[in-house]
Amino acid sequence: xxxxxxxxxxxxxxxxxxxxxxxxxxxxxxxxxxxxxxxxxxxxxxxxxxxxxxxxxxxxxxxxxxxxxxxxxxxxxxxxxxxxxxxxxxxxxxxxxxxxxxxxxxxxxxxxxxxxxxxxxxxxxxxxxxxxxxxxxxxxxxxxxxxxxxxxxxxxxxxxxxxxxxxxxxxxxxxx
Numbered sequence: 001x002x003x004x005x006x007x008x009x010x011x012x013x014x015x016x017x018x019x020x021x022x023x024x025x026x027x028x029x030x031x032x033x034x035x036x037x038x039x040x041x042x043x044x045x046x047x048x049x050x051x052x053x054x055x056x057x058x059x060x061x062x063x064x065x066x067x068x069x070x071x072x073x074x075x076x077x078x079x080x081x082x083x084x085x086x087x088x089x090x091x092x093x094x095x096x097x098x099x100x101x102x103x104x105x106x107x108x109x110x111x112x113x114x115x116x117x118x119x120x121x122x123x124x125x126x127x128x129x130x131x132x133x134x135x136x137x138x139x140x141x142x143x144x145x146x147x148x149x150x151x152x153x154x155x156x157x158x159x160x161x162x163x164x165x166x167x168x169x170x171x172x173x174x175x176x
Contacts, residue, residue: 033059033062036062036134037051037054037055037058037059039130039133039134039137040054040058040127040130040131040134041054043126043127043129043130043133044119044123044126044127044130045123045126046119046123050118050119050123053118054115054118054119057111057114057115058127060111061107061111061114064107064111065104065107065108068100068103068104068107069100069103069104071096071100072093072096072097072099072100075092075093075096076093076096076097079093112124115127
């Protein structure tokens with residue numbers, strides 16, 4: 001009986017921490033998305049009115065693009081962990097990635113038309129360029145974090161920045 005009470009007490013004490021972590025992740029994701037929108041709005045020289053119209057539509061657009069690639073990304077992560085991946089596994093991954101890219105292109109085309117209702121063609125172009133810049137900034141921040149906080153190398157020493165063409169994985173290549 002004592003074991004059950006101890007287990008119950010432990011579960012009750014750890015549950016709030018688990019919920020707090022989920023809330024922290026959600027809050028961090030929300031803050032990152034807001035930072036991205038602010039960054040893009042600046043790149044696009046949006047007025048406050050344009051930004052107010054742009055924000056909900058961009059959130060919808062960004063989520064749809066993320067969902068379009070999620071199945072391929074999940075399968076790729078699983079495949080990277082597999083030591084005995086087959087040729088059929090890689091063929092399936094390739095098909096999933098092609099399907100995701102095709103779906104992504106359709107989403108971009110669809111939303112470019114929606115953005116075109118209140119943004120100029122130049123602003124839409126600047127949005128896409130801004131997304132690439134934002135992606136590069138995020139990669140740079142991850143690289144700095146990986147190499148040690150505040151740019152200080154960790155105990156393993158500094159890591160050589162990788163050229164995006166060195167990687168066989170498409171998620172490391174923004175043009176793939």
